[in-house]
Amino acid sequence: MSMIRTRRAAFAQSGNRFSDKIMLKSNMRNLVLAAVLLMTGVWPALAASEADYKAAFAAAEAAEKQADQLRNKWTTTEAQLVAAKKAAGGGDFDAATAAAREAEALAKASIFQATSEKERWKDMEIR
């Protein structure tokens, strides 16, 4: 009888060690996942505020104004600006800020295109 008890105790002890190991592994996995998320910037962002949207939209508008001066606006930039305004109007500042940032990136790409094409167009010329 006592032998059985001793075996049960030993088994329970080994079970605890086993669950400890699982917990340790799980904690490690969470830590690694958190590190990866932090490194890749995928950590859930804090909700954007109206101020974030306004700042992002102002930056996008400034870049698009520059593209306009270069006579090289893109339809996709305009569409993102419209989408940003619409989302902000509906109170969705996450979507509004994301659209405004996208618009700024597109406007900057169109500025780069117009600037680099100032001389590069000659490469295409029939001579």
Next chain:
Amino acid sequence: MRVRTILTSAVAALAAAALACAAASAIAAPDRPDPVADAKAFQNFFTRKFPKVKYEDFVNGPYSMNEDLHRQWEEKEQFPPYEFALEAGKEMFATPFKNGKTYADCFPNKGNGIRQNYPYFDEKEGKVVTLELALNRCREANGEAPYSYVKDEMAALTAYMAFTSRGNKMDIKIPDDPRALEAYENGKRYFYTRRGQLNFSCATCHVQSPGERIRAEILAPALGIMNAMPIYRSEWSSMGTTSRRFMTCNSQTRAVPLEPQSDEYRDVEYFLSYVANGLPISGPGARP
């Protein structure tokens, strides 16, 4: 001995300077606008690229690139889809304005058979004047409101004027005026400049890829592309002016179109028409 050395050095220095000048002008030469050489190179490019296409046939756009399409077009021409616009244009052209004058009073030869001379460089204004612009200026000078550059009325009027000029050879002049040369050069730059999110220039489709398909369409060669304007496009189910064509080309590359008859559009029309000098007017055209 010393005098001889000095003389030799001076001659050598002069020779070196002359050589440097010659080299500098040789380097600068390719950037100097030369419309005559441009037109020749442009025409040679297309005739070499498509040796089987008859030279005059380039004005028929995609129909010149594909035999099947050419046959379809010949049949289409029996009952052309632009006919209704021609009728309307003829009537509009003859109808007097409120002041009793007509379009014929605004144009040389009463507006008949003059399409091949447009666009022209107006030395008074210092800018290119297209046929569409001249028509609206005529209306405004006679107290009428201008027409939209992208709608049916303008297409009908230009269709009629093109029709009276069919077969006349494109004859665009670049006067001896630096501003005219600059306008031509601006048009050329616009034609070859990439724009829009798709990073296309006009030349991407109409120089690099004529005869190729872009989705279901066959791309037209740039040579003679203006000679067929305005066009009835099956895709639009309506007539389209040159302004409309430029604007839709821009938006198809995801570029925001410029305002109709902006300097850039006027200049690119000047460039494209000039390099097609000698090719017959075939407008109004019909396109898939």
